[in-house]
Amino acid sequence: MKEVLVVGGGPAGLTAAKSLIDMGAKVVLVEKTDSLGGMARELTCKGFVECRNCGVCFAIDRANDILRESGAEVLLLSEVSSATKAEHGYSVKIKTSPRYVTDDCIACGKCVSVCPVDGKAVFPPTGSGQPRTYWIDRTKCIHFKKARCEKCAAVCPTKAVDYEDRATNLTRAVSAIVYATGIDPIDACEMSRLGCGTLKDVISSVDAERILNWKGRLVRPSDGKPPKKIAVMQCVGSRTVKTGVEYCSKFCCKYATKISQLLLDIDPEVSLDFYFMDLRTLYEPQDEFKTWAKSKKTVRMLRTMPATVTAGKEGKLLVRAASETDLDISEAEYDLVILSVGMRPSASGWDLAKTLGIARDENGFAKGSESLEREGIFVTGAVSEPMDIEESAVRAISSASKIRGSRGEPP
Numbered sequence: 016m017k018e019v020l021v022v023g024g025g026p027a028g029l030t031a032a033k034s035l036i037d038m039g040a041k042v043v044l045v046e047k048t049d050s051l052g053g054m055a056r057e058l059t060c061k062g063f064v065e066c067r068n069c070g071v072c073f074a075i076d077r078a079n080d081i082l083r084e085s086g087a088e089v090l091l092l093s094e095v096s097s098a099t100k101a102e103h104g105y106s107v108k109i110k111t112s113p114r115y116v117t118d119d120c121i122a123c124g125k126c127v128s129v130c131p132v133d134g135k136a137v138f139p140p141t142g143s144g145q146p147r148t149y150w151i152d153r154t155k156c157i158h159f160k161k162a163r164c165e166k167c168a169a170v171c172p173t174k175a176v177d178y179e180d181r182a183t184n185l186t187r188a189v190s191a192i193v194y195a196t197g198i199d200p201i202d203a204c205e206m207s208r209l210g211c212g213t214l215k216d217v218i219s220s221v222d223a224e225r226i227l228n229w230k231g232r233l234v235r236p237s238d239g240k241p242p243k244k245i246a247v248m249q250c251v252g253s254r255t256v257k258t259g260v261e262y263c264s265k266f267c268c269k270y271a272t273k274i275s276q277l278l279l280d281i282d283p284e285v286s287l288d289f290y291f292m293d294l295r296t297l298y299e300p301q302d303e304f305k306t307w308a309k310s311k312k313t314v315r316m317l318r319t320m321p322a323t324v325t326a327g328k329e330g331k332l333l334v335r336a337a338s339e340t341d342l343d344i345s346e347a348e349y350d351l352v353i354l355s356v357g358m359r360p361s362a363s364g365w366d367l368a369k370t371l372g373i374a375r376d377e378n379g380f381a382k383g384s385e386s387l388e389r390e391g392i393f394v395t396g397a398v399s400e401p402m403d404i405e406e407s408a409v410r411a412i413s414s415a416s417k418i419r420g421s422r423g424e425p426p
Contacts, residue, residue: 045094074404107188122148194368196398206251235350243285247274271289285313
C-alpha cells in the first residue's frame with residue numbers, strides 16, 4: 016500500500032491510522048485542531064474506584080501510539096484544501112496553520128501565566144489531547160499587533176516560542192482516503208427552558224466532563240463549591256424536532272450513567288436524581304445501572320422529562336417535572352443541574368466531502384457506499400451515524416481492512 020490520508024484525529028481516525036500502519040501502510044493524518052483525541056480528549060475517565068470501560072483512555076492511548084509511529088505524518092491545525100483524482104489514487108493539498116510553538120515545548124504553562132491578553136492568547140492542548148504542545152492564537156496575540164509583546168518568549172525555559180513560524184502548503188500522493196471527521200455536541204442552550212445560558216449552575220454533560228477532567232471533582236460554576244444535590248437530565252436536544260435532532264444519539268445514556276456513578280465514587284454523600292425517558296446503554300446491560308441506583312439511598316431514577324429549570328431560593332435551582340403518569344407535577348431543588356446532550360455530525364469538512372462525492376443522509380450524517388470505496392473513499396466513525404468510542408474504533412478497523420483489500424493486498 017502507498018500512503019493513506021486520514022482526515023480526523025478522533026477515536027475513529029486514530030484507530031484507522033494505527034490499523035493501517037500495523038498492516039504496513041504509511042499514513043498522513045490531518046487534524047484541524049491543536050491536538051489528537053477528538054471529542055474524547057475533553058471527557059474524563061470514569062474509573063475513580065475501578066475501570067468503567069468508558070473508552071476515554073483508549074482514545075488518548077491511541078493518540079500517543081500514533082505520535083510514536085515512524086509511519087505516521089501527523090499534521091495538526093491543518094485542513095485538506097483539495098483532493099484531485101490521480102492515476103493511482105489522489106493528489107491531496109493540505110494547508111497547515113502555524114503553531115508559533117515548537118516541539119521543544121515542555122507544557123510548563125509559564126507562557127500562559129505571563130500572557131497579558133484578556134482571555135489569553137497562548138493555549139495548552141484541548142483537554143487531554145496529545146501532544147502536550149502549547150500554541151499561540153495569532154488573532155489574539157498582541158505580538159503580531161503594534162505592541163510587539165514578547166513576554167511568553169522571554170519566560171519560556173526551552174525557547175520554544177517561534178514568532179517566525181509560517182503557514183505551509185503541502186502536497187501528498189495517497190492511494191486512499193479515510194473520512195473520519197467525528198461529531199459536535201449539541202448546544203444545551205438550544206433548550207432554553209432548562210436554564211442553560213441564564214442560570215450559572217445549569218451545565219451541559221460536556222461541561223461537567225471538562226470540569227471533572229480539569230479539577231478531578233465537580234464544582235458549581237457560581238461559587239466553586241462542590242454540589243451536594245444534583246440532577247442529571249437525559250435527551251437534552253436529542254429526540255426532538257425543535258433542534259432538528261430527531262434521532263437518539265446512542266451513547267448519551269452510557270456516559271451519563273457512568274458519570275453519575277463517578278460522582279458518587281468521589282463523594283458518597285451526594286444526592287442524585289436521574290431524569291430519563293428511556294435508558295439506552297447499548298450493549299451494556301441496562302439493569303446494571305438500575306441495580307446500582309437501587310443500592311444507593313441517595314439516588315433516584317425518575318422517568319420523565321423536566322419541563323423547566325428556574326432560579327430557586329438561596330442559590331438553588333428549581334426543577335419542575337410531570338410524573339411518569341402525567342397526573343401531577345413535582346418540584347425539587349438542586350445545587351447543580353447537568354443537561355446530558357447528544358451529538359451532531361461534525362460541521363467541518365463538508366467542502367471536502369462534496370469534492371470526494373460523499374453525500375449526507377436526512378439527519379446530516381456522511382453516507383459511505385461500496386461505489387465510494389471502489390474509488391478509495393472510506394467513511395467511518397461517528398460522522399456516519401451515532402456511536403460511542405468503542406464502536407467508532409471497531410468501524411475504523413473494518414475500514415482499514417477494506418482499504419488493505421481494495422489496494423490489492425491480501426485481507
